Amino acid sequence: MFTKPLFGRDIPPACEYCSHVVRAADGLLRCTRRGAVQPFDHCRAFSYDPLRRVPRRRPQLPTFSPDDFKL
Ligand code: SF4
Numbered sequence: 001m002f003t004k005p006l007f008g009r010d011i012p013p014a015c016e017y018c019s020h021v022v023r024a025a026d027g028l029l030r031c032t033r034r035g036a037v038q039p040f041d042h043c044r045a046f047s048y049d050p051l052r053r054v055p056r057r058r059p060q061l062p063t064f065s066p067d068d069f070k071l
Helices: none
Strands: 021-023 029-031 035-037
Touching: none
Parallel strands: none
Antiparallel strands: 021 029, 029 035
């Protein structure tokens, strides 16, 4: 049993990475408890599956030149 949650405690619940969901052949999500669900839905039975979550990419940082820092 894990004592520390994987990838932090601040992951919002979503059906997209719940262990009760199955991705159907048509691309829709089917919950074993509630049927068809949207990726952003969630319920009290949410069970986090870290292998299903795809982390968001970090935004590109702007590039600066030395002239940007001159007074
Ligand atoms: S409806 Fe609840 S149990 Fe079903 S996939 Fe979404 S969070 Fe998981």
